[in-house]
Amino acid sequence: MAKIQVENLTKVFGKRPGRAIKLLEQGKSKDEILEETGCTVGVNRSNFSVEAGEIFVIMGLSGSGKSTLVRLLNRLIDPTEGSVWVDGDDLARMDDKGLRKVRREKMSMVFQQFGLFPFRTILDNVAYGLEIQGLEEQEKKKKADEALQLVGLGGYGNMYPDELSGGMQQRVGLARALAADTDILLMDEAFSALDPLIRKEMQDELLELQGRMKKTIVFITHDLDEALRLGDRITIMKDGRVVQIGTPEDILQHPADDYVAKFVEDVDRSKVFTAEAVMKRPEVLTIDKDGPRVALQRMKKEGISSLYVTNKDRTLLGIVHADEVSELAEQGSEDIRSVLHEDVPTVQKDTVVKEMIELLTYKNTPVAVVDEENKIVGIVVRGSVMALLSGKEVSAVE
Amino acid sequence: MSNMTPLPLAAWIDAFVEWLTQAEFIFGPLTDFIGYIISGFEWFFGIFPPWLLLLIMVGLTFWFAGRKIGLTVFVLLGLLLIWNLGYWEDMVLTLAIVLTAGVISIVIGVPVGIWMSRSPVVEGTIKPVLDFMQTMPAFVYLIPAVAFFGIGMVPGVVASVIFAMPPTIRFTNLGIRQVPTEIIEASEAFGSTGNQKLFKVQLPMAKTTIMAGINQTIMLALSMVVIASMIGADGLGTAVYFAVGRNDVGGGFEAGLAIVIVAIILDRLTQGIGASKRK
Numbered sequence: 119m120a121k122i123q124v125e126n127l128t129k130v131f132g133k134r135p136g137r138a139i140k141l142l143e144q145g146k147s148k149d150e151i152l153e154e155t156g157c158t159v160g161v162n163r164s165n166f167s168v169e170a171g172e173i174f175v176i177m178g179l180s181g182s183g184k185s186t187l188v189r190l191l192n193r194l195i196d197p198t199e200g201s202v203w204v205d206g207d208d209l210a211r212m213d214d215k216g217l218r219k220v221r222r223e224k225m226s227m228v229f230q231q232f233g234l235f236p237f238r239t240i241l242d243n244v245a246y247g248l249e250i251q252g253l254e255e256q257e258k259k260k261k262a263d264e265a266l267q268l269v270g271l272g273g274y275g276n277m278y279p280d281e282l283s284g285g286m287q288q289r290v291g292l293a294r295a296l297a298a299d300t301d302i303l304l305m306d307e308a309f310s311a312l313d314p315l316i317r318k319e320m321q322d323e324l325l326e327l328q329g330r331m332k333k334t335i336v337f338i339t340h341d342l343d344e345a346l347r348l349g350d351r352i353t354i355m356k357d358g359r360v361v362q363i364g365t366p367e368d369i370l371q372h373p374a375d376d377y378v379a380k381f382v383e384d385v386d387r388s389k390v391f392t393a394e395a396v397m398k399r400p401e402v403l404t405i406d407k408d409g410p411r412v413a414l415q416r417m418k419k420e421g422i423s424s425l426y427v428t429n430k431d432r433t434l435l436g437i438v439h440a441d442e443v444s445e446l447a448e449q450g451s452e453d454i455r456s457v458l459h460e461d462v463p464t465v466q467k468d469t470v471v472k473e474m475i476e477l478l479t480y481k482n483t484p485v486a487v488v489d490e491e492n493k494i495v496g497i498v499v500r501g502s503v504m505a506l507l508s509g510k511e512v513s514a515v516e
Numbered sequence: 517m518s519n520m521t522p523l524p525l526a527a528w529i530d531a532f533v534e535w536l537t538q539a540e541f542i543f544g545p546l547t548d549f550i551g552y553i554i555s556g557f558e559w560f561f562g563i564f565p566p567w568l569l570l571l572i573m574v575g576l577t578f579w580f581a582g583r584k585i586g587l588t589v590f591v592l593l594g595l596l597l598i599w600n601l602g603y604w605e606d607m608v609l610t611l612a613i614v615l616t617a618g619v620i621s622i623v624i625g626v627p628v629g630i631w632m633s634r635s636p637v638v639e640g641t642i643k644p645v646l647d648f649m650q651t652m653p654a655f656v657y658l659i660p661a662v663a664f665f666g667i668g669m670v671p672g673v674v675a676s677v678i679f680a681m682p683p684t685i686r687f688t689n690l691g692i693r694q695v696p697t698e699i700i701e702a703s704e705a706f707g708s709t710g711n712q713k714l715f716k717v718q719l720p721m722a723k724t725t726i727m728a729g730i731n732q733t734i735m736l737a738l739s740m741v742v743i744a745s746m747i748g749a750d751g752l753g754t755a756v757y758f759a760v761g762r763n764d765v766g767g768g769f770e771a772g773l774a775i776v777i778v779a780i781i782l783d784r785l786t787q788g789i790g791a792s793k794r795k
Binding site for chain 2: 189192194217218219220221222223225226227229230231232233234235236237246247249250251294298304
């Protein structure tokens with residue numbers, strides 16, 4: 119079951135939300151509704167679900183309703199219509215007491231401008247969530263301290279927020295959310311106020327933390343690069359509507375409409391796509407079985423000038439080149455070991471294309487993709503990388 | 517216009533006040549209660565001999581108003597001057613009245629300000645009342661104050677409270693409304709109850725602004741002492757009032773100077789408490 123399930127979620131700001139909803143159902147646009155009723159449509163009948171343990175990025179430009187949407191998830195804003203199911207309970211229909219319980223125990227939030235309490239020390243800021251739950255002083259301090267260690271701010275507990283840099287303040291914000299030990303983390307443009315270098319550093323750290331903690335993270339951003347870097351899945355929003363939901367590769371490869379296509383056209387695709395997306399099924403030679411003649415014949419058939427050589431269990435051994443193999447064949451030798459080059463460039467399935475470009479530029483051989491046991495699972499040739507970078511569909515191994 | 521019948525507004529107000537004065541069961545205990553607070557302060561200040569009270573006040577100013585040497589020396593000399601001129605007793609009375617008015621204003625004003633900050637309707641209703649309280653000439657309050665509370669210190673305090681309370685209400689409301697949305701959201705997102713939000717976040721965040729309002733309130737209460745002296749509230753105000761009656765420029769100046777010195781001390785003290793003590 120999904121951790122968060124959002125159904126038909128709608129928020130209309132203004133005095134006549136009922137009328138606005140009727141118009142929405144008739145398919146009127148946001149602007150038309152504003153003109154007719156004076157109401158602003160924040161979020162328009164959105165549906166999606168967030169799975170446990172994933173980073174779910176909600177991405178959109180300003181005014182797209184993403185910040186409203188995340189506030190509907192923990193009901194900082196009351197929805198006009200629709201449901202938010204968290205672990206099977208509908209937040210939209212919960213009383214105050216139940217809502218407080220969910221906020222305390224299930225979801226915590228990180229804010230764009232950090233939302234720290236300036237009059238509290240760093241430690242007391244981090245302990246806020248625990249304090250209002252009435253935790254004992256000792257236990258509260260201990261947990262807050264652990265959370266601070268986790269974000270690398272162990273020694274800063276006695277300082278005040280204005281004594282820290284922006285990046286450090288946001289670590290405090292993150293620590294405050296982690297200290298509450300909730301399954302769900304809502305991050306509203308959490309890194310948008312930071313300068314680019316610090317932002318990247320924070321993204322890396324978040325990924326690293328996520329690798330260990332396996333939270334369910336809903337991450338809001340207006341930055342597509344950030345969305346692609348962090349997201350297991352990405353939702354693109356426009357005018358309060360969900361336009362597309364998919365993995366980063368999905369969204370780049372199959373934009374749902376012109377809006378998304380235009381949006382993603384300038385993305386550095388080489389940073390998003392991995393070897394897995396561009397590799398082909400490898401033609402290989404099995405050592406001890408295939409000789410130089412088989413090798414030449416296979417090269418001729420495939421129109422290539424080199425072949426990878428493996429064991430029977432497909433463990434990668436090296437590569438042979440056409441010129442040397444044909445010399446060998448003329449000499450009448452059967453063993454290709456003598457012309458085997460063991461020093462070959464290999465990458466993993468999740469290596470991004472960008473890191474393979476150099477390997478492909480200077481050598482005319484394809485790059486081998488291997489798994490953890492050094493077994494070959496595919497090869498990447500220049501042509502498929504170029505096709506990918508130019509925005510064309512590439513056929514991955516089936 | 518001249519041949520129009522004037523509305524009997526004065527008569528109505530008179531009738532209303534007449535009706536209110538019947539409510540002795542309310543105003544009797546209230547008068548006593550305010551009286552107790554005033555004499556409480558008087559008694560408290562009376563515990564210390566003048567030289568010790570003087571040193572305590574100098575010490576408090578030094579401690580709370582940012583440890584400024586110049587200000588401390590000024591306060592020391594100013595208080596010595598008041599003592600020397602023979603206004604010490606009057607000053608203590610004035611302090612008692614002003615502090616009583618201040619305390620009552622805070623106890624009523626801060627909750628009203630909080631209430632205002634929570635609802636636009638309440639804010640819209642109370643704001644014109646505050647405007648009225650502040651712009652109505654302060655002398656006018658003396659008349660009903662005497663009618664309800666008799667002559668003496670208590671009606672002086674009541675008139676001062678009405679005149680001086682609005683800044684505390686306004687600044688409390690303003691201070692709470694100025695807390696950044698994200699900080700309020702942060703407090704709510706972690707599951708705070710309304711009271712937790714108020715006491716752990718809103719009031720601490722608004723503290724500096726509220727203290728600025730309280731500072732204004734105390735200053736306004738002090739500015740009422742001369743006016744209140746006309747209905748028998750003793751203290752430095754009476755000295756000024758008498759000097760005016762006798763055309764005694766020198767005496768009026770002395771008492772006026774004493775009020776200025778007290779004003780400066782109270783102002784710096786309340787400002788000092790309002791400023792964040794961090795660092």
